[in-house]
Amino acid sequence: MFLINCPYCGERDQHEFKAGGEAHIERPKQPTELSDDEWAEYLFMRKNIKGVQFERWNHAHGCRKWFNMVRDTSNDEIKLIYKMGEKPPSE
Amino acid sequence: MQKKLRVKTSEYIDETNRVSFKFNGKSYYGFKGDTLASALLANDVHLVGRSFKYHRPRGVMTAGSEEPNALVQVNDNTDRTEPNVRATEVEIYEGLEASSQNCWPNVNFDIGGVNNVISPFLPAGFYYKTFMWPASFWEKYEYFIRHSAGLGKSPRKKDPDVYDHKYIHCDVLVVGAGIAGILAAKNAAKNNLKTLLVDEKNELGGATIYENREFNKIENQSSSDWLKKEIQGLKDIENLEVKTRTSVAAYHAYNYLLARENLTDHLEKKDKQGKIRQRLLKIRAKKVILATGALERPLIFNNNDRPGIMLSSAVKKYADFYGVICGQKTVFFTNNDSAYESALCLHNRGIKVEAIIDIRDNSDSKIVKAVEDTGIKVYWSHTVVDTSGYKRLKNISVMKLSNDGMSVTGNRIEISCDCLGMSGGWTPAVHLFTQSGGKLSFDEENKVFLPSKYPSEQISIGSCNGDFKINQIIKNLSKNLKDFLKIEQTDFDNISVDIDDEKSKRNIWLLPSDKPIGKTKPFVDYQNDATAKDIKLALREGFRSIEHVKRYTTTGMGTDQGKLGNMHALGIIADTAGVKMGDLGTTTFRPPYTPLTFGTIVGRNVGEYFDIFRRTPMNDWHIQNKVEFENVGQWKRGWYYPADGESMHQAVQRESKAARESAGILDASTLGKIDIQGSDASEFLNRVYTNAWSKLAIGKCRYGLMLNEDGMVYDDGVTTRLGENHYLMTTTTGGAANVLGKLEDYLQTEWPELNVYLTSVTDHYATASVCGPNSKKILNKIIPDLDLSDESFPHMSFKEVKLNNVKCRVMRISFTGEHSYEINIQASYGKSLWEKCIEAGKEFNITPYGTEAMHLLRAEKGFIIVGQDTDGTMTPIDLQMDWIISKKKYDFIGKRSLYRSDTMREDRKQLVGLVTDDPKVVLEEGAQIVSELNQSPVEMLGHVTSSYYSPNLKKSIALAVVKGGKNMMGKKLFIPMEDKTINVSVANPVFFDEKNKRLNA
């Protein structure tokens, strides 16, 4: 059970949150102009990293806000949490 | 008690307080403070169970939670019975009844014992290899396995006890109240840290308190006397909470730990009543200090499992702590000095110690000298090669070890004894540390795995960190505690400790015998009956990974997770395969550390509190009118309302007919309702629904279909435009929360530029849906001021009105195909609205109908139910709902996916109607559909998704998904059932009132 520091509410138990998959996959602005392959890349392809991963999380049973998390999946260490729209750290 | 098996008054045993109990139906007594194990041993009962596979007689082996053998069924044939309880942990109380497990008809004569005789035929992997084929025999095998396997019986009746959950937040959690844990907790609390100290036992002090080593002194006092004073002082410390009988079951990430606090198991039956039995503590600690101690290792030699063969430390604890002698003639067998402490303790109490067998060739520590001075014979460089005695140890055979430790030489020496205390050294209890994600490293010199990399704010102290001697414990603790807690000093920085140093070491994981390994039974995992021979066989058969060997031989897979023998299993694998133990790694220790009852895990969430029920404001009325409820998500929805003597079928048929012939009323309060506001609300709806919304006039309603980005139907419902920038969306009952979540996701992450606000208002409004040809008249009686003409209030429109001064929203929308109105009112007025409708509808025989009739009515109209006729693989085109996809909109969620090659396939499953040749035959939902009967295997074309007998059409109707069904209109298909084949033909899914004339009737 992680202890997650919601950027709007503070530290809360993991059971208040919902994981939302890989972060920083932007929905294409003009889907109709994409080929099947390009659309499939957006729709289906997700990384599954053992190590540092960028993820989306939602404080579903709290403020309902979405935010980003950098987590090391090998040891569950949460390295950073930042708001939607903020730039991901380069490292 | 014929023999004198109690040695002296122990301060932990109250000899003035006799406690009687029953074991295997026979009455015994012990004293307050005894465990079931100590009381049985005091009564000379060593045989307490049978092993799992070979049904060999087994006795008490340990004095703690690591016990592999002495598993008992407590209070059998009562509703409080519990299996797999360790006799070493059961505190006896008046009236306790316990019995042996895994034996039939009884522990002394056990039919399964024949497995021991045929054991050459039960090698590792036996079950896998033998019972795999022929497959048709499985049912026969299963019968025998079920009858001979199993550890105890689960309770048959409802658990009468109450369990509890509690959240605890603390600065420091200390697990284990031995000397290290006590000192750590005391110093943490004294430095203003809110501290919780827990221990699984009922007394504090761990091993130090009874071990009382002869040559260990703290401040010139015996270590146990010194520690007792420390324990006395704990009471007065602020910020410190101490919980005994509390066992940490799991250590999760971010210092989240689960512990079970046992509150009444040790009490008499009458005192248990009305109290919470166990409490699951959910602890979030800023820092965790693990002081979980070490477990003594057995030695692995031929026939090392007979009743009377115990851990050396257990023999000592039974004598020192419980005042119980485990045998009249005791021998110790060891590879280290600690067995000498046990020997001296027995000798000093006048108990005969026959000999000590030591695999080392010498030791010059003070304790060994002291033992030799008593005249106890020590066999250096010797090993036990065999034992005898079926239900109790009678004799051991001893031989000299070769220099390399691989074989034995000389002649057998026979020693008669009834108790053998063995010590193979100590294994740090790193279970919780590894559960938390900690990494171990192997200490080659001491042959132990030790914590190396901590995943969170925690440290391991004392013997679980490899500090086995008191001077080491105190010295390292003083330093580590200051670093970890960031404190200046501890109150034991400068105390003096004298110890007796052990220098001589020798370790042999599998001790040799004069017999070939194939003819020996050196047990590694007592509970699962896995021997060293099995492990070697697994390696010969090609297993290499420790995880595979574990599963193949079942080593470490019992309820004790192999706490005693896992290290030996690893050692034997490493030796046999020629790899280093450090490279081999360990198997994973999983929670719980000791088994938990389900009651503890669920706590108060049982019975009606098992899950949340959501009830509509009209709930009481439904109950008064004899509703049968259906669970829809968490909602209790009215399913049907049987009149006297009516079956479900009869009730649903009556309700469905009434709704079309005169008037019906449905409680639709459970539908999800989302209030949408903001200047971009229309644009937002354009993006989330497949159809266009910008041109929807204020006061109008529209049906919408929502897709996932993959083009599959996700939800549907009617949305009403209440104002320029204000909509009310309805969703399916089950989908409400997910739809809101999905919409929020898009708003916050993809389209933050849109000015839109979403609010769930599902619980704020109650909804009564009145339908049927007389619905208009009923509404007119309730709200006479409202103009109900088609011109003023047409189908798919909305009016805001007042009903007795309470604001109502009335939508003229229909899910049944009948003229109908949905009246939404503030939830607190829901029941009175409903009663008003019923009252006004009386003259029209208004009939309340439930979800089943609602489903039937919409099926007559071919309306889909998301989740029943769709399953996450249906596009709107598959549903033949092409009309709802806007051709003009540039984009909406899922649009692009509708043009993927896969979603455009002609042979996708498509929604069609089905009618049976025989109109009286009603299909089964889920039934499979084929087009050929004389073909095998035959392709499954699809399945029936909805099926009813329509009272309005007087025939059976069904919806189904069929591959390429769109182009099969009129085609004959078959539905093969177990006892017959049903002939059907594909039909238009709109069975009733195809032209929608009734909407305006």
Ligand SMILES: [Zn+2]
């Ligand atoms: Zn929050």
